[in-house]
Amino acid sequence: MGLLSILRKMRQKEKEMRLLVLGLDNAGKTTIIKRLNGEDIDTISPTLGFNIKTLEHNGYKLHVFDVGGQKSIRTYWRNYFEQTDGVIWVVDSADRMRLKDTKDELKSLLLEERLAGASLLVFANKQDLPGALTDKQIREGLELDSIVTHHWAIQACSAVTGENLLRGMDWIIGDIASRIYLLE
């Protein structure tokens, strides 16, 4: 195995990213993924378990793990943490009641060693609903500014209308791509 075979392998792997989509139940995680993948979003039932999707974006191959957000499932999230390049945290902006819940879950998530160094994108979803919190409010609610261990960004969006989803994806892919890749 010489340098050339290392390079060949790297050239392939460099173009692949592993993303984890998490958030409370009913935040709209699966809807976002389906919307991004151009699938029908009319009949989406709660994710019991997890989905794996492979998307192409900007020449990168994204392996997306979408895990259900029910309380009973959350303890099993860590089954999926290995080698994660980025985490997409989806928030239901209209669900003011559980804003604290989602903050706490996110906080404990970011303590996880295996996610160290992963980029974090927060989607403030469901902006199409009346009474949805703004991205600024969510940012404060989640205390994002206290996060110094990860690169993060927040983007208001709506999975139903598709609004701003791509902006968020562009950012997280760009951020992951802008760091040098170590072949692990």
Add this chain to the structure above:
Amino acid sequence: MQSKEFFESLHILLKSDTLSKEDEVEQEKNLGKAIALINPYQEQPYLLDPHLEAMVKPTIELLRSYIKSVDAQSLVLSKNIPSDNIVSSEDLIKVPTKIQRLFKLVYYIMKIRGFKTILKFFTHEVSDLEPTFYFLVALNPKDFNAWETRYVLLIWLSLICIIPFDLKTVDSRASRVGGNKFPLVDHIIDLSKFYLKATGKERDAAAVLLSRLLTRRDIAEAYLIDYIQWARDEARKVKDVFTITGIFTSLCAIYKLGQRQTLLPTLDTAWPCLFLLEENEMFANNTLVRKMSVKLAQRFGLCYLKPKVASWRYQRGNRSLRDSLETSVKTTTGIDPLNIHQSLKESEEEEEEIPEQIEEIIEILLNGLRNKDTIVRWSAAKGLGRLSQRLPKELADDVIESLFELFSENTFTHNGVFEMSAVSDHTWHGACLAVAELARRGLLLPERLSEVIPWVCKALKFDLKRGAHSIGSHVRDAACYVCWSFARAYAPEVLAPHVPELANNLVVVSVFDREVNVRRASSAAFQENVGRLEIFPHGIEIITAADYFAVGNKVNAFLNISTKIAEFTEYRYHLIDHLSTITITNWDKSMRELASKALHKLTRLDLNYMIDKVLPLLLPQTLSSDMHTRHGALFAVGEICFAWSDIQGNDKSWIEKYNSLVTQISSIIGSLPENVFTDFGSEVTCQAATHFIACLAKAGWPINDGILKGWKLVVYDLLSRKDEYGQEIAVSAVEALINQYGITGQEIEQYPYTLLFFFFKKKKLVFLYVHNSFNTYMGHIHPSKNAYARRGFSLALGLIIFVNDIKEYLEPVIDALIISATVQEIKVWNDAETRRNSILSLTKIVKNLGNDFKTVCNERIFEKIINAYFMGLEDYSTDSRGDVGSWTREASMMGLLEFGPLIIRLDSTDSTSSKRWWTNELSIKVFRNLLKQSVERIDRVRSCAGKILLNLLYMKKEWEEDGWMFEIPGRDVLLKVLPKNEVIYWMSPSELYPRMVKLLVIPEYRFDLLTGLVVAAGGMTESLVRYSSATLIEYINALPTDSSNVSSSELKISLIELAKSLLDIAKHFEKQDRIMIPLLEVVDLLFEAGTLQKITNEDEFKFLELFECVKKGVTRCKDIRKLTACMKVFCGMTSLSDTVRNKALYQLLGLLIHPFPKIRRNTADQLYLALTGSVEEPTEESLEVEEILTNTDWNDPIPRLKEARNNLYPLLGIKPPVSKPSNLNN
């Protein structure tokens, strides 16, 4: 890919349920086809990615519904399998072949793309877990036809088992057991443990499943420590390599996947696993186990240490270089910048307790770097990289310190020279890999660079002599990896001080390394540096010149790319120095020669540097005691001097200016000790010295006669050696010497003298058979042994330029060449190469004389030469190598191509002599011969003849409008059969022969062409004979019997005419079996096809004459092939008129008691066939004849056969021979 085809096969495989036997076979074929379609993707499997979903999903869906339909669970549980042994010993279910085929297909897709990618398309629902698992349980683990099924199931389970639910709720039996144990999990673990010991692929899959299952948090709590304990104890106990591999694989996977906090408490239990190899020699000798052990050490180490994030990963640019280059200008409307946070808090070095075990682990890894197996070193290097990333700075620096120790191990300084001949290439390779891994992660602190770079530069040129070759290309490759990772890890300003050293070394390796992969690796490393740092001088220009493809070809890299790069002074001198100090001592001769050629080219760039620095360095090396160095230095000095004089052109002042250097160079050959030309392995030095002389001669080196004489001795010596490559060098040296310093008549007399045994008496050639006075140079070598000298000197004679007083030697030289081109009667004197070389030399002389030919030579010489060519075309001599005469024939044809047009041209311009030398007869003869060669047996000869034939056919007189060069009969037919605008595949018999037989209509060429065709038809090569004989027979068969009803306006040929030609050939080549045997075989085929029988008028074609020819062939013949052929022709003749028939029968009856039993048997068989074929109604006699022929055992001794044979005479209606029975009876 041919996705359509694949999906067709897949569709068929998925469809159709109940199958008949034939369908089964068909389906197997389909599977094979599908696998064959994806197999080519093994090298670049990601190309399959767009199709994967469509390939895997439907298959998995079908398998899944099948599995669910089986309900293996109740089947297994009803068997009441004891909980401690859930492995079934028999097939509880009969899996349909269709399902097995689909599992097989999935396995192959996994094999090609990797299971992790394929797994994404598998189903993973709660309801999948139990059916899938129990289905696996129900399979017989010993069924070796279904291991793919078991492998896929285990891998599948590894996905299903990570469902985010409490497995207790999934387990349908859990409620009945209680506690925190889960019966299902127990079962899965037990089964996995069983498969962990498998010898096949299931082992790997079981390890994956175990690691996934056991690192679930809920399972880990209850099971992990138990498993680790089991694994440790088992590992200590077992003695078989498969089990230990399985256990290690599972442990490595577990410690990779698991959460650190969960794993930490188990480490103490697992710790002894690291030291198993020390106790067990069998494991220690197994590469895979050793690698696993090193990997496990790394995983343990990573568990002890907390991960850290390196913020520099962001500072040092992009994942992919191309991306950053392309997108840097792109402005995107992205997220509101206010909503982005893109800085990392540098995690301050907290005082962390480093467990003492880390030290031991690092030691294991450092030792792994010097392991004899590459994969172990690799694993160790990666481990060190990952581990150091989590270590505090000081400790990481200690690791680096230890790496330097590895480099300096076994090196020493001897007389001020750094000596590394005793180092281990393994250690250096491992150390390089580790440095690269550390550098890539930014762990090699900039302060350390100045220490590490000298080692890296040494590693870039690492080359240890071992016997007749050297080792170390893997070290050089790894050093390229180091340089490549520098580019990724460091900011330009950090590397800046080291750029000249790095750039120069990388460039040199890119163009001058012996191995293509190292040149490419170096080029890749250089490219990465240029791209990321932008401070390598002339980076872009060099990347363009020395890219991946360009450096692939060694000659191109040495001669073209290197000169391009050397245009830049920053690189020039390092390139020159590397060639003149390192490459010229390389063990590979072709490397040294290339180096000298490259130096020649580089001399143009800076002559003074070569004169002042390089030559003084090289000159002492020409006298080195090391053969390789001597050779390399002689080559290099020669080439530099040649370039030197070339650059100076007509200005000869340099000779004065550098007088002492010039003299020193002239005297090198004289200073070489004599034994270097005579010892074992002296060819190398001889070649080098001769090449050196050739270069100096081309350079017009000023020398005195003494030196010239010495040089010639060296050159002539090599010219007489066996070594063919050396002879080529010597020939070019002779040419250079003659061109530069001329040649004397006396020397010429010496040339042919060694050529054969002749010598000159008063400038007249005298041929000697034996002569005692062979006491001059080379004379003592007996002609039977000096074939090599003759080969060399016959070539040398062609190089003489006949000017001034040398002119009078022209005719004797030509005579000498012709004699040496002649096939000698004394066999030992014959040498095919000499004959070929002599013909080549004749052509060379003709070419050199060119337009002066007619003024220098008279018609007699012309005739001698042209006849020599025709003689060469008849050279069919063979030896152990086969038809070696073909070389001479080829050389002769090429000679004719030169000679014919030259003479015709001179004839036309020569107004003084009225007579033309070239006649139309000659033209016909040339074409006749070329046609004959163009249907020859050997592909190469046909192709050579064909090309020359076309060339001459379409050659025009340039001094006449529309005049053909050769005036030949039958041109119309030739032009039609061999059209100019069509490609004719001379090599391919199937295409060529049907074309060529059409030319038989031209009477002038018929004899020769037919001879060629006949010989080809009787050849040995199956494909050739098939087409040549079939074509010929078919053609002849279709001919009209006689020409009376053929209109005379067109060229036509009748069967009778063709038969006459065959008879002519038979008469002409009566004594030459080479032609006679194929001819007889063709005649036999013609009888068999009934073609010859069509000739009824025996006045027009005399079969009797043919009979006589064949009869002569039988006489005293001992060649079974020929005898058989003759016998068959006789059989054919039994269907002719009585006179011939009876004569043939006499012969056949004679052959029935031939001394060779095989001939007797065959004759009986053939005669039987011939007689039964020709007799319409069986008579009593004919039945009796048949009876005798079939019922006699012709293997019996001859006396016993005679009676039976004699009975045949009256039965066949012929009188028995009276006076003396034919001599065959004896």
